[in-house]
Amino acid sequence: MSIDLDRFAEGLPDPQELEPISIGECENNSCGKELYSDEYVYRGSELYCSFKCMVAAHY
Numbered sequence: 001m002s003i004d005l006d007r008f009a010e011g012l013p014d015p016q017e018l019e020p021i022s023i024g025e026c027e028n029n030s031c032g033k034e035l036y037s038d039e040y041v042y043r044g045s046e047l048y049c050s051f052k053c054m055v056a057a058h059y
């Protein structure tokens, strides 16, 4: 009995190998989290990792 591994060898590329593109850091100084193109909130030219950080930086 043999186990067929071919479908693993030819599978789709591991998504973790794709380097996310950093677009900057959260403007909230107490956070400073790295931001990626699919997860950020902006206010004018300021970028934040979340709505919560945006509010915290301004109020």
Ligand SMILES: [Zn+2]
Residues within 6 Å of the ligand: 026, 027, 028, 031, 032, 033, 048, 049, 050, 053
């Ligand atoms: Zn943040």
